[in-house]
Amino acid sequence: MAEQIAIAARRAFEASQLVAASERDVALASIREALTTARDEVLAANAKDMEAAKPLVEAGKLSASLLSRLDLGRPGKYDAMLQGITDVAALPLPTGVVTFAKELGPGLELHRVTCPVGVLLVIFEARPEVVVNIAALAIKSGNAAILKGGKESVNSTTVLSRIIAEALAKTSIPSTFVQSVSTRSEISALLAQDKYIDLVMPRGGNELVTSIKNQTKIAVMGHADGICAVYLDKTADEHKAIRVAVESKIDYMAACNAAETLLVHESLVSTLWPKVANALVAVGVSLRADAATLAALAGTPAAANATASTEEDYYTEFLGPIIAVKVVSGVNEAIEHINLHSSHHTDSIVTEDEASMSAWARGLDSANCFINASTRFADGTRYGLGTEVGISTGKTHARGPVGLDGLVIYKYVLRSTKDDGSVIADHEKGGKGYTHTDISREQAPF
Amino acid sequence: MAEQIAIAARRAFEASQLVAASERDVALASIREALTTARDEVLAANAKDMEAAKPLVEAGKLSASLLSRLDLGRPGKYDAMLQGITDVAALPLPTGVVTFAKELGPGLELHRVTCPVGVLLVIFEARPEVVVNIAALAIKSGNAAILKGGKESVNSTTVLSRIIAEALAKTSIPSTFVQSVSTRSEISALLAQDKYIDLVMPRGGNELVTSIKNQTKIAVMGHADGICAVYLDKTADEHKAIRVAVESKIDYMAACNAAETLLVHESLVSTLWPKVANALVAVGVSLRADAATLAALAGTPAAANATASTEEDYYTEFLGPIIAVKVVSGVNEAIEHINLHSSHHTDSIVTEDEASMSAWARGLDSANCFINASTRFADGTRYGLGTEVGISTGKTHARGPVGLDGLVIYKYVLRSTKDDGSVIADHEKGGKGYTHTDISREQAPF
Structure with a gap:
């Protein structure tokens, strides 16, 4: 089951790479529209979560502040969630940015171009609107995402995820681009899918981050305590x-x-x-x-x-x-x-x-x-x-407040336009050497 | 023992951050000079490794190509190793580069500045001159390093490491900035020192990388098979x-x-x-x-x-x-x-x-x-x-051929020059808001 989810995410990611980046904004608009239409349905599911949480708060097992974070029905909360999608859509694309460009020799150009990391596994707590926020950030940055919310928000999260998938199905981004899981055992199984998942982002405290690092070979980005x-x-x-x-x-x-x-x-x-x-x-x-x-x-x-x-x-x-x-x-x-x-x-x-x-x-x-x-x-x-994916106290990849830039990596694109293509023998072992001249970074080659 | 080595590396790293970056080139020159003087001593140690390896090659337990890689006495090899230090010293500094700079409000400037990752643990095989190469790259990028060479090169590596430490002791970079260990059990113990070590770089195949990822919470950068x-x-x-x-x-x-x-x-x-x-x-x-x-x-x-x-x-x-x-x-x-x-x-x-x-x-x-x-x-x-630290097939931090840039991360430096310092209340909750204006990235603030 976890493997199937991970494979579906990987395939969705790979298929999405052949779709123009502008389609991501179309997908975000589709999600916003679907969530606008489904407001009553989402709030009904959220009310179930609230009902289930209240006795736990009264018994002292959940904090009152958690209850407040759980509540999507608070004045302005739902609209703020929708506005968040529009705000993310308006951010500059973090992918397709050329960060290094050199001519290696006449007719042989190298570009280092930012691209999505791939498949993200994001684990978070309580606030159900985080599903929508993370989905928007993942889509904008071109990363497929598997989301796991807190068990208190399971009804809200399930409905939100279904609506997101239905909205994606109407676009050229695959509907499995954003998936969600609801149990802790699924997380353990997903943490073993290092063949398909590229980055785990636990949005919680030190304990959650440490526990996840102990369980997986996948790269983990998160923050420890704030001392x-x-x-x-x-x-x-x-x-x-x-x-x-x-x-x-x-x-x-x-x-x-x-x-x-x-x-x-x-x-x-x-x-x-x-x-x-x-x-x-x-x-x-x-x-x-x-x-x-x-x-x-x-x-x-x-x-x-x-x-x-x-x-x-x-x-x-x-x-x-x-x-x-x-x-x-x-x-x-x-x-x-x-x-x-x-x-x-x-x-x-x-x-x-x-x-x-x-x-x-x-x-x-x-x-x-x-x-x-x-x-x-x-x-x-x-x-x-522009927005914050989280705060990282790690020492690699991204550090401090992490924006959309923290969800990208890069690839090198080398293109020969020479009549006979390019081999290293043209440049080495008696060949003509390398020029290594800086060239324009204005535009990605494709 | 492993903990002491890791703590010594951490302290050396932290102390070195207060030393001007130009001192790194002084340290590289000192190492080159020491290795030039100690050529006979190093080659004598290397000859011991060669002697020990020959029967293993004859018995088919080691490959002839490994023997060749082990040999520092081959014509030109030692001089190439020394030249490598000079070449690394001549590279542009990867640290102190401003990659993002904004004025948050009048008198409040934010700079994102590249800095070393911290303490590296580098594990490699056979070729003893890699010790010198990695030491040079670590020093240039401001990272302390703990090195583990192949067991076949233990005599060469031990002498090279001692000479490097002695050369550092004559400079303002701490002598424990580059340390080496020689046994596999020390590696296992070091992989548990995630409090002090920031990045592990196994320079070997898929098997080595996978085995290390299974053993540690520390970030790992390396490459799998090349298919x-x-x-x-x-x-x-x-x-x-x-x-x-x-x-x-x-x-x-x-x-x-x-x-x-x-x-x-x-x-x-x-x-x-x-x-x-x-x-x-x-x-x-x-x-x-x-x-x-x-x-x-x-x-x-x-x-x-x-x-x-x-x-x-x-x-x-x-x-x-x-x-x-x-x-x-x-x-x-x-x-x-x-x-x-x-x-x-x-x-x-x-x-x-x-x-x-x-x-x-x-x-x-x-x-x-x-x-x-x-x-x-x-x-x-x-x-x-300029140089290659290794090739990464990971999806975070650095990907493809990794140069000195792959050994740095960044920190955010926020400085208020306002008469009364800066608090968020100046900008929020009825305050004056944020300007978020781009400012010059020409120079790091310190």
Whole structure:
């Protein structure tokens, strides 16, 4: 069963490569239209999911926020989902872009052209509209996709997937270009289909990503915990320090780009630090502070909300109103601390010193290295990427907020227009050598 | 032990990030000088490896070609190894390149800057000079490396690694930036160090790559078998067809970019095909042909070297003077055959038809899609990439011949120059929005 799904996805991908890229936008329009028509049917299925979830929320087995994410009937939600399809259609095509072009010799031209990765397996939780969002991104980028939603949204997801397939059937993109599965055992079986599936994208936390990496030979793109830090350097400006530290911590505490650690330069312990501490405590944050930063709060209002930290605190994603605080001797120690303890996601320095900025941007092994800016900026939409497929804390393929560009790879197209074709003997072993001249990247050869 | 090596590599990588990139060339020069001085010592160690290998070759346990690859004392070999270091030093820096730059708002600039991946684990066979080559590539690209050579070259590799470490110790690049290990058990232990190692590069065949993928959560870049095809389309030119088919097959039969399969358009079976068949047989190639192509050879000289093919032949990397032949009904069937049977490495079409060329370039799911050109062109040096780290048949990160660009990823550097720093509240929730204006990519911010 899993193998059949994977083979169908592979065939759909391969067939779609012979279809003009402009047909992808036609397919997106068809899906939008079908979902507009089927609104009542989708909302009815979603209502079933909501009904099933409510007792679980009351029994404390599901969170109330999950229930809210599950609800497609919230005012504006369905229209936003439809608008998302239109927005993705309007993005520039990530495929067919020439990223390298050389003449190897007269009449022999090489182009490196971006193309879809192939077949994606995307695993996500709760929010049913993600099915539509991922389907749109996959279609726009030319990748076939197999989707697995959360078990709480199974009714919604099943109906949405069927409508997408029916809408595709009316276009030149195969209807199996986007498929969905609903059980965990199907995922395990799909993770073995490395012959047909090219990339797995678990959209969830560290546990999901690690568990999937342990199960598959397929490349995995995803993000681990978001253990982000703010570092107040020796020359930190007070106003910047308070604004950046406070927003990074409290703007949206459940987000992966929220700050969990605050590092303080030793020269600031009795000056700037108590002011920042009081600003954090004033908005409800508890401090887990090392000996030096804890002692410095004696007699300040913040002292009441400060306790001694443990080493474990510096590895913890609190996802709530707690921050771990530690003194460091300078930017190098701050970088060392973060490289060792963080999840290599997003970290921000507050400084006026160019040398510290340079060390930060170069030495920090994080996807997003910020200077005097809130960690909350780490987001594809804020970056102007158009949309965000997810955030990657991996070190290969794509890193940080991943846009449509993260769903493509490239192929080399070599074309000889010589009268007798091209063989390497024309260029080597007494042949005429290679010219290796750069040529125009304006247009892909086909 | 493996963990200590991995941690040492990680620390060396992190420390090196704070060193100016120009120091990498200083380190390369230091290594070249040290290896020039130590020539006798290295050749003495290599002679030990040769002595140990000779009885194994005589007993048929090692191939004579392996012995030749092992020999650093062959005329010109040592000097070529030294020149290789100079050549790598002369390549453009792959790091510090800005690939995306936007102003998010006044005084808030985002740059995406290429940077090293981190710590590489490279596993290779036989040729001891690969240690020096990989060390040079790792240093130039800013990646720390842990190297494991073939057991036949252990004496050479050990001495070369020690000299490299000593040469690094005289520079600002840490001496543990390049380390080597010599046993298979150390590799297994290193494959578990996903906390410290970012990328594994097995430079060997399919079996090595698959075995490593099964053992690790770390990203793996490598190439599988090279099952490459040449397809003679309906409009194929005779001269081009013979030149491309013959060179693709026989130029270097042990190479991964040599042709193993020949697909023939059905309209050519009694016309062009016998001429190509005779040209192949004339240079010593045996044909494994399907019913139609076999029957068409009756009465020709090629018939003596042609036998009936099996389905298995179309999945086989012969690496010798054999080619599997099959009739197809057109370019679409050729693409389907190759996508199913090949290793997605390099395939060439011989055609005069633009529509076939376009279908080939788009529909073929191979790293290298060639038109009227020998499959032997698939090579980093021939492509003008400067050097080749390896060839990847994976679908993420890097594909096809991989140059230094394949050893880098990127990070996002966001810098606020605003008087009060930047928080998202300045732009959202009633703030001023984002400008998302493209800005110059000329220079990295640090």
